[in-house]
Amino acid sequence: MSALLDVEGLRVRLPTPTGFATIVDGVDYQVEAAQVFGVAGESGSGKTISMLALLGLLPQGSVVEGRASFDGTDLLRLGKRQLRAVSGREIGMVFQDPMTSLHPMLSVGRQLTEHVRRHLGLGRAAAARRAEELLAQVRIPDPASALHAYPHQFSGGMRQRIAIAIALACGPRLLIADEPTTALDVTVQAGILRLLDRLRHEQELSVILITHDLAVMSSLADRVSIFYAGRVVESGPRPEVLQQPRHPYTRALLDALPHPEAARDTPLVAIKGTPPTPQQIPPGCPYHPRCAYAVDVCPVEDPPLAPVNGRRLACHVDPFR
Amino acid sequence: MTSPALELRDVEVVYERRGSERVRAVAGASLTVERGQIVGLVGESGCGKSSLARAAVGLVRPAGGSVLFEGRTVEPLTRRGRPRDLARLQMVFQNPYSSLNPRRKVGSQLADALDALDLAPRRGRRARVEELLELVGLPAAAAGRFPHQFSGGQRQRIAVARALAADPSVLVLDEPLASLDASAQAQLANLLVDLSRRLSLSLLLISHDLAIVRHVADVVSVMYLGVMVETGPTQPLWSIPLHPYTEALIGAVPKPDGRGELPDALPGEVPDPARPPAACRFHPRCPYAFDRCSREDPLMLEVAPGRNAACWLQTGEDPPAPPATRARRLSLPRVEG
Numbered sequence: 182m183s184a185l186l187d188v189e190g191l192r193v194r195l196p197t198p199t200g201f202a203t204i205v206d207g208v209d210y211q212v213e214a215a216q217v218f219g220v221a222g223e224s225g226s227g228k229t230i231s232m233l234a235l236l237g238l239l240p241q242g243s244v245v246e247g248r249a250s251f252d253g254t255d256l257l258r259l260g261k262r263q264l265r266a267v268s269g270r271e272i273g274m275v276f277q278d279p280m281t282s283l284h285p286m287l288s289v290g291r292q293l294t295e296h297v298r299r300h301l302g303l304g305r306a307a308a309a310r311r312a313e314e315l316l317a318q319v320r321i322p323d324p325a326s327a328l329h330a331y332p333h334q335f336s337g338g339m340r341q342r343i344a345i346a347i348a349l350a351c352g353p354r355l356l357i358a359d360e361p362t363t364a365l366d367v368t369v370q371a372g373i374l375r376l377l378d379r380l381r382h383e384q385e386l387s388v389i390l391i392t393h394d395l396a397v398m399s400s401l402a403d404r405v406s407i408f409y410a411g412r413v414v415e416s417g418p419r420p421e422v423l424q425q426p427r428h429p430y431t432r433a434l435l436d437a438l439p440h441p442e443a444a445r446d447t448p449l450v451a452i453k454g455t456p457p458t459p460q461q462i463p464p465g466c467p468y469h470p471r472c473a474y475a476v477d478v479c480p481v482e483d484p485p486l487a488p489v490n491g492r493r494l495a496c497h498v499d500p501f502r
Numbered sequence: 503m504t505s506p507a508l509e510l511r512d513v514e515v516v517y518e519r520r521g522s523e524r525v526r527a528v529a530g531a532s533l534t535v536e537r538g539q540i541v542g543l544v545g546e547s548g549c550g551k552s553s554l555a556r557a558a559v560g561l562v563r564p565a566g567g568s569v570l571f572e573g574r575t576v577e578p579l580t581r582r583g584r585p586r587d588l589a590r591l592q593m594v595f596q597n598p599y600s601s602l603n604p605r606r607k608v609g610s611q612l613a614d615a616l617d618a619l620d621l622a623p624r625r626g627r628r629a630r631v632e633e634l635l636e637l638v639g640l641p642a643a644a645a646g647r648f649p650h651q652f653s654g655g656q657r658q659r660i661a662v663a664r665a666l667a668a669d670p671s672v673l674v675l676d677e678p679l680a681s682l683d684a685s686a687q688a689q690l691a692n693l694l695v696d697l698s699r700r701l702s703l704s705l706l707l708i709s710h711d712l713a714i715v716r717h718v719a720d721v722v723s724v725m726y727l728g729v730m731v732e733t734g735p736t737q738p739l740w741s742i743p744l745h746p747y748t749e750a751l752i753g754a755v756p757k758p759d760g761r762g763e764l765p766d767a768l769p770g771e772v773p774d775p776a777r778p779p780a781a782c783r784f785h786p787r788c789p790y791a792f793d794r795c796s797r798e799d800p801l802m803l804e805v806a807p808g809r810n811a812a813c814w815l816q817t818g819e820d821p822p823a824p825p826a827t828r829a830r831r832l833s834l835p836r837v838e839g
Contacts, residue, residue, distance in 0.1 A: 366547055366710050367756075367765070370756075371767040374756070374764055375767050395684070397756050399758045400757070420761070437688040438688075438758050439688075439691075449691055451689035
């Protein structure tokens with residue numbers, strides 16, 4: 182079976198005052214139907230940019246290379262109009278902060294119907310019915326009156342539900358959720374994660390879940406990819422990668438988290454140093470200056486992302502094999 | 503007997519605005535931070551924890567109750583300078599991008615704090631600034647750089663260093679970890695524990711991240727809609743929560759164990775603090791609520807040694823069962839999103 186989304190060799194370079202910066206450097210991944218694909222990594226690792234590139238949402242002058250085949254169509258080869266026709270209907274996106282992604286001056290109903298009228302060609306009344314249906318689907322209480330309300334009248338969690346409803350308006354097959362719960366309380370986060378899980382099962386929706394929180398990823402994702410400095414360093418099925426991480430970076434990310442069973446007063450293990458900026462990616466393996474297991478070859482040669490027992494790993498040393 | 507480092511007694515914080523309702527953001531909350539202790543304050547957004555923090559350092563005037571710092575009343579900040587000994591009560595804010603001045607070098611921002619309190623003579627200032635930077639794990643060279651040249655985690659450490667310049671005995675930290683990556687969070691959390699132990703500094707750590715609070719705090723207080731619902735030593739509170747809200751908060755924390763289990767969702771939303779539910783404020787969302795919960799407000803009572811909870815399940819008429827027995831009864835049903 183071929184994947185719904187098949188990304189190969191994606192490279193993104195963004196213009197900066199000092200020349201081009203390579204933000205995403207050769208990324209491969211596949212997303213299957215009705216699957217949650219988790220993308221994790223620290224801020225600045227290229228997670229978000231690699232998604233925006235698929236939707237043509239990068240700043241002008243950016244250079245995108247590679248292939249991103251969505252149901253057989255290469256998104257990166259489409260013209261602006263064609264891309265909008267595909268991405269508007271088939272791919273929805275949800276951002277971190279629903280306060281900035283929703284328009285503060287337009288009613289919820291207007292923001293929901295705009296989409297379906299444009300892409301599905303529905304009339305006013307039909308669009309309003311569809312909007313009400315969508316709000317009910319994301320469990321907004323009293324959807325009929327919510328249509329006439331404005332974003333500021335809702336709590337953060339409800340706003341994120343509305344943003345998800347808008348992303349689902351045209352019945353997309355893929356939802357890209359970029360840190361959808363980062364700005365929310367744990368209790369509200371749990372509700373949103375459960376909502377995404379339900380949508381995946383009920384509507385066979387594929388979800389790309391971008392997050393820096395491995396605990397969030399662990400609760401929802403089927404497969405995961407760990408990003409570092411614009412590359413994938415480890416990817417594979419969720420239980421394998423999170424229970425037996427093979428890359429030193431994946432292991433370090435997990436060790437930095439407070440563990441429920443850890444003894445009191447054992448310090449958390451922080452990763453030394455900070456992630457590199459796109460202008461100063463170290464040669465060889467980009468993680469080697471922070472890696473406790475680095476050997477002579479690491480600063481010299483960039484390890485390829487190679488298959489090893491059911492997962493893919495980019496590490497010369499592979500210390501946890 | 504020495505008085506606690508920080509003591510809040512029945513504090514009320516009320517916001518009033520013409521043309522809108524009066525909001526009691528903090529509706530009578532008490533909290534004690536003993537000397538050298540790390541106290542975590544947790545709760546959902548809108549529960550009043552930030553208002554309580556601001557009242558604790560005198561940034562807002564409480565409408566009722568009292569705030570005592572080492573036994574002395576904390577007077578709210580006015581246009582006059584605050585009394586000298588209150589400078590030993592300091593605050594660190596959530597966002598190090600807005601709490602540091604972007605146009606001035608780190609060293610001079612730290613020196614300002616020293617100057618304002620005459621804490622270092624002109625000649626010793628530089629050495630003291632370097633010492634402060636070293637305390638938070640930054641090189642002396644950091645003094646010559648601007649805030650934008652640092653990562654989020656480093657900036658937050660600079661903000662901590664600036665608070666330390668006043669030689670405080672109590673630090674109130676309002677969501678200091680919220681905007682950081684896991685690794686930077688781990689670094690800062692370790693630093694805070696280390697500072698607290700080394701300088702016998704008391705910390706009031708406000709956070710919505712329960713996992714990190716569990717790791718750092720000696721004692722945890724749980725706040726819901728302006729009132730405290732449970733207080734207790736961290737480990738026992740975590741393994742056997744006595745209040746259904748504490749239990750729900752803990753159940754909602756996702757685990758990075760790779761098992762793919764969804765966290766438990768708590769139904770409903772935090773109600774509008776301008777119109778809190780009558781009696782127990784949690785009863786409309788509580789899976790165990792019974793008729794008494796909507797009639798009478800439960801008091802915060804000591805249920806077991808050192809463990810306080812405000813819940814009729816714990817303090818009902820029937821003879822009190824040991825907390826562990828009761829806790830076993832509390833097993834939240836899963837709620838669909």
